[in-house]
Amino acid sequence: MLRRLKEWLLSIPSLAWLVFFFLLPTLMVFVIAFKPANLLGDIGEGWTLSTWVELGNPNYPAIVWRTLRLSFYCTAVCILLGIPFSYCIARASEKCQRWLLMLVIIPFWTNFLIRVFAWKAILHPEGILKHVLVSVGLATPDTMLLYNEGAVLLVMVYTYLPFAIMPLYAAIEKFDFSLIDAALDLGSTVATAFRRVFVPGIRRGIQTAILMVLIPALGSYVIPDILGGPTSEMLGNKIAQRASTDRNLPHAAALSALLCLGVMLPMLVSTLVLRRKKRGEP
Amino acid sequence: MKRSRLPAVTLVLVMVFFYLPIIILVVNSFNEHKYGSAWSGFTLEWYVHLWKDADIWHALRNSLLVASVSTVVSTVLGTVAAYALDRVHGKLQKFHNGLIYMPLVMPDLLMGMSLLLFFVAVGFKLGLASICVAHITFCISYVAMVVLARLQDFDFSMMEAAYDLGANSWTATTRVLLPALAPGIAAGALLAFTLSIDDFVITFFVAGPGSNTLPVVIYSMMKHSRFMPVINALSTLLLVVTFVAVGSSQLINNKKGTDLP
Known part of the structure; x- marks a missing residue:
């Protein structure tokens, strides 16, 4: 009995904290999406569906579609670059492997904002890349490298x-x-061996990589805000605008609820795929 | 298998892609040219500007305060959580485990947004206190993960031995368990401090007037492309600080690693 009490006491602090400041706020997003806004920028009394009706505004489907599209492209490019890159590391000598992994991590010790800013400075109309591209004739003086979807994706x-x-x-x-x-001894071509042996062999890794990129990509906010223009806004920008500049919290909550569902979907699919795979194997 | 050259080429190009922006940024912090499209002479002017900027110093003070409070609280909560997760099993722990994992996969934006709604709904005043609560919430999970990894290597028969030798549970915990976990707890605390100092997205949502942290100030400077070279200088200084901190912690860890059996 005393033991149970002790165990209970040990889990209570973090459990209570996370229930209060993580679980409850997350559930609240879904509740507040059905509340009206009041003029003070707070949450009004009563219940309404009007926020959801406003989401039918033709602006939103375009932004949702762009968010999905950019996130998918980003995931695809990361996987396509990541496979040969990781292959190269994995086949190096053990000492080399450690060095190369270190080299991958080091740039990411720096603050995320600073990395985004470094790119803004490079792509800036007065920045170095434009300068170089114009001087070799690949761009004209009025080419815009910043404030478009390409910059955001990059x-x-x-x-x-x-x-x-x-x-x-x-x-x-x-x-x-x-x-x-x-596979090659048995007469397969390199391409077939890659597709039928190598890719299925590293399936689990590919699946994790997709989730690790897709989920934060869907929730991007800083990158499109700093490097994108009005024509490259993503769902994250709209949520931040509704929460700060326009101060319509129920609206921001409805958009967040949408994003939350969008993030949970790939996780759910991946869990189901894994489970089916496990059952299929002897 | 015939070795294709494609992977090696990708490796080199991606490494250039990773490092070039950072190198350009550091070089431009010493460049007289305002936009850094060409080198027009060495200067320390931007560092002088930075030194005189009161907003930045105020924000740095806020950042350090928030990071210190969040680190202490989240390290204690995270360590206790890791102990409970490792030692206790049952339905409640499964739920606990899920709650610890979820913040790790949740996009920052959603976490910031949900905390903002929560604070507004319960009438909690936005300011340094709300920022601390938010930071503690996401740091707990990271600390718990790091300490849990260390706990899994701990041999609990050492605790039994201490009891057999007449230690009570307080002595056994403080003299056997905690010293063995110390490197894990220190690593978790360091991670929490770094995450807290670095966080922008969540802070942006839950910060109130006058409670700007350093990343929030950097963001507003960046957003309006004001003082670009000054941000270069600030970034370079932050880079140096991070490198020294991470480098020395790695050195400490390596030394410890060779001492232990």
Whole structure:
């Protein structure tokens, strides 16, 4: 009995804190989405569906679509760059591997804002990249490198690529490369061996990498805000605008609820896929 | 298998992609040219500007205060949580475990937004206190993960031995368990401090008037492209600080690693 009490006492502090300041606020997002706003920028009395009706405004589907599109592109590029990159690390000598992994992590010790800012300075109309591109004739003086979807995508890839590299490296490092030799001996081409042996072999790593990039990408806010223009806004920007400049909290809550569902969906799919896979295996 | 050159080429190009922006930023912090498109001479002017900026010093003070409070509270809560997760099993612990993991996968934006709604709904005044609460909330999970990893290597028969030798549970905990966990707890605290100092998104949502932390100030400078070279200088200084901190903690860890069996 005393033991149970002790165990209970040990879990209570963090449990209570997280229930209060994490679980409850998250559930509140879904509740407040059905509340009206009042003029003071607070949450009004009673219940309403009007916030959800306003989300039908043709502006929103375009922003939701752009958020999905940019996140998918970013994930795809990270996986496509991450596989050969991690392959190269995994096949290096052990000492080399440690050095290379260190080199991947070091830039990410720096503050996230600073990395985004470094790119803003490079892509700036008066910045170095524009200068170089104009002098070699690849751009005209009025080419705009900043404030468009391309800039946003580029920096999203820059930010999230290490999140893809780590799980991919972990999977490739464990992969048994003699399986590839076996496939080639049995007459398969390099391309087929890659597609039918290597990719299925590192499936778990690919799946984790997709989640690690896709989830934060969907919630991007700083990158489109600093490097994107009005035509490259993402869901995150709208949430921040509604929460700070326009101060319509129920509206911000409804958009957050939408994003929350959007984030949970890929996690759910991945869990289901894993479970089915497990059951399928003997 | 025929070695393709593609992976090696990707490796080199991606490394250049990773480092080039940071190198350009550091170089430009000493560049007289305002936009850094060309080198127009060495200067320390931007560092002098930085030194005189009162807003930045005020924000730095706020950042350090918030980070210290959040580190202490989240280290205690996270360590106790890790102990409970490691030692106790049952339905409640499964739920506890889920609650510890969830903040790790939740996008910052959603966490900031939900905390803002919570503070407004319960009438909690936004300011340094609300920032601390938010930071503690996301730091607990990281501390718990780091300490849990250390606990999994701890041999609990050492505790039994201490009891057999007549120690009571207080003595056994403070003289056997805590010293063994100390490197894990220190690593967790360091991580919490770094995360707190670095956080922008969550702080942005829960900060009130006059409670700006350093990243919030940097953000508003960046957003309006004002004082770009001054931000370069500030970033360079922060880079140096991070490198020294992480480098020395790595050195300490390595030394400890060789001493232990």
